[in-house]
Amino acid sequence: MLHVVDHPLIKHKLTIMRKKETGPKEFRELLREITLLITYEATRHIEVYEIEVETPLEKTKGYYINDKDIVVIPILRAGLGMVDGILELLPNASVGHIGIYRDPETLRAVDYYFKTPKLHDKSEIFILDPMLATGVSAIDAIGKVKELGGKRITFISLIASPEGVKALEEAHPDVDIYTASLDRELNNHGYILPGLGDAGDRLYRTK
Ligand code: URA
Numbered sequence: 338m339l340h341v342v343d344h345p346l347i348k349h350k351l352t353i354m355r356k357k358e359t360g361p362k363e364f365r366e367l368l369r370e371i372t373l374l375i376t377y378e379a380t381r382h383i384e385v386y387e388i389e390v391e392t393p394l395e396k397t398k399g400y401y402i403n404d405k406d407i408v409v410i411p412i413l414r415a416g417l418g419m420v421d422g423i424l425e426l427l428p429n430a431s432v433g434h435i436g437i438y439r440d441p442e443t444l445r446a447v448d449y450y451f452k453t454p455k456l457h458d459k460s461e462i463f464i465l466d467p468m469l470a471t472g473v474s475a476i477d478a479i480g481k482v483k484e485l486g487g488k489r490i491t492f493i494s495l496i497a498s499p500e501g502v503k504a505l506e507e508a509h510p511d512v513d514i515y516t517a518s519l520d521r522e523l524n525n526h527g528y529i530l531p532g533l534g535d536a537g538d539r540l541y542r543t544k
Pocket of ligand 1: 415468470527528529530532533534535536537
């Protein structure tokens with residue numbers, strides 16, 4: 338299911354990110370901040386367990402999350418720009434990495450790097466990629482995570498295309514998708530319109 342996180346702060350920050358004049362320092366800071374704000378919504382479903390705490394006045398019931406079961410997996414390379422934002426809220430999460438590119442001839446996903454902590458039934462897995470464009474990388478990454486035993490998977494992006502959302506929902510109907518914006522369409526080169534250009538290039542000034 339798609340969740341577009343609608344909030345004035347997110348709208349404002351995303352607008353600055355879209356502007357072509359915005360440089361890499363501000364772009365990185367805003368991606369971190371928006372990821373943190375989306376994470377607040379994207380973690381609503383995680384389990385809490387009850388504990389007893391002692392305040393200066395008396396004992397009371399409290400609630401903890403089991404953040405050791407949380408696994409954050411950025412898709413390289415633009416997903417790296419989202420890691421700090423999510424870890425600010427989930428500092429004890431484990432972090433895996435997935436490297437995937439789309440072969441320009443076959444148009445299929447090619448994995449070149451895959452390292453995650455051990456996954457089990459209770460792992461709460463958050464896969465990060467700012468641009469959900471064709472959905473090819475996301476579908477492949479989620480498939481691999483499932484093969485390794487991942488069951489509770491949430492996908493977090495910054496901007497999604499209708500085409501990417503449809504493909505991802507068809508391939509993995511059990512995965513919730515969180516995004517700051519559902520944009521209009523993909524162009525012939527697989528870029529999201531209006532989008533913000535190439536997120537990796539803007540993060541790392543590679544163009
Ligand atoms: N990846 C990007 O960085 N931007 C797009 O618009 C699509 C895929």
